[in-house]
Amino acid sequence: MLKKKQANKGAILVLVLLMTSAVISAGTVLLSTSVTNYKMKHINRRVKKAQYNAEGALNEAYAIAIEYIESALGYAHDKENFINSYLNFLLGNCEDLSDNIGLINFLKDNRNYIIYNNSNIFIEAEIFNKIDFLQLEIVASCIDEKIERKIKMTCHILIPEDKSSCNTIEPEDLIYIYDWKLES
Amino acid sequence: MIKMRKRKLSSGFTLIETIFSLVIFLILFLAISTLIVTIVKSSHDSRNRYQALILAQNRLESIKAMPNIEAGTYTYEYDVFSIEEDVAMIEDYKDRAYRIIVRVYLNEKLLETLESIKITR
Numbered sequence: 001m002l003k004k005k006q007a008n009k010g011a012i013l014v015l016v017l018l019m020t021s022a023v024i025s026a027g028t029v030l031l032s033t034s035v036t037n038y039k040m041k042h043i044n045r046r047v048k049k050a051q052y053n054a055e056g057a058l059n060e061a062y063a064i065a066i067e068y069i070e071s072a073l074g075y076a077h078d079k080e081n082f083i084n085s086y087l088n089f090l091l092g093n094c095e096d097l098s099d100n101i102g103l104i105n106f107l108k109d110n111r112n113y114i115i116y117n118n119s120n121i122f123i124e125a126e127i128f129n130k131i132d133f134l135q136l137e138i139v140a141s142c143i144d145e146k147i148e149r150k151i152k153m154t155c156h157i158l159i160p161e162d163k164s165s166c167n168t169i170e171p172e173d174l175i176y177i178y179d180w181k182l183e184s
Numbered sequence: 185m186i187k188m189r190k191r192k193l194s195s196g197f198t199l200i201e202t203i204f205s206l207v208i209f210l211i212l213f214l215a216i217s218t219l220i221v222t223i224v225k226s227s228h229d230s231r232n233r234y235q236a237l238i239l240a241q242n243r244l245e246s247i248k249a250m251p252n253i254e255a256g257t258y259t260y261e262y263d264v265f266s267i268e269e270d271v272a273m274i275e276d277y278k279d280r281a282y283r284i285i286v287r288v289y290l291n292e293k294l295l296e297t298l299e300s301i302k303i304t305r
Contacts, residue, residue: 010201012202016205041233114277
């Protein structure tokens with residue numbers, strides 16, 4: 001009888017330690033699940049913010065392009081060779097204008113953006129002459145530490161037929177979005 | 185005689201053992217309960233922020249999809265959140281571009297802000 005009693009000594013302590021370790025294990029699992037969930041939501045939030053920033057920058061670039069087309073129309077209106085002057089203004093080949101840098105260089109410069117001029121937003125632009133129209137490709141990327149969102153927009157810039165159409169045509173009518181895709 | 189002494193020596197051991205175990209258990213229970221409270225709070229906060237982000241995103245997309253847009257500040261309630269939409273025309277782009285800022289509040293605390301531009305044509 002005494003032997004049995006002696007054999008039970010310390011059993012409660014062992015039981016408590018076992019229970020405690022079980023609770024600690026459960027707590028650790030819960031904590032890690034919760035932390036993972038929190039991290040994932042946080043990353044998702046940053047990705048979305050980067051996406052909206054890149055998208056916003058592209059929209060602003062589009063607005064800038066419209067403004068630039070308007071300036072090109074204004075410049076070419078008084079010139080003899082309307083179409084060439086219009087194209088030269090857009091491509092930055094106007095010799096009579098010292099500040100004519102062309103649409104591409106204008107779009108690439110962060111200082112020309114009113115809203116999306118942050119240091120974590122980058123704009124790349126290229127223009128291709130396609131006989132009947134100009135193809136403008138703009139890539140906006142927003143980098144937030146390791147997160148990068150890159151969106152590419154392809155626009156077509158139309159060339160007005162002659163000077164007379166300049167009075168009736170709006171700059172918005174001369175540009176349209178051809179393609180819009182997420183690069184990364 | 186020897187057996188009696190041994191019995192006397194071990195008497196009260198179970199009580200000390202129980203008290204000692206209880207103390208250990210209580211200390212660990214307190215630590216774990218604090219941890220659980222923190223987890224529940226952060227999980228709740230994370231859920232609110234996520235809901236706020238989804239709300240802000242939905243509102244921003246809805247505004248961008250609207251055929252017409254009017255500048256102004258609009259505020260309304262949605263469930264426990266209050267949403268503030270700030271639509272402003274960007275002067276430099278004439279009436280071609282509008283800046284949209286959506287803010288989501290919970291108990292007057294700003295949870296989320298999303299911003300974008302809408303080109304009217």
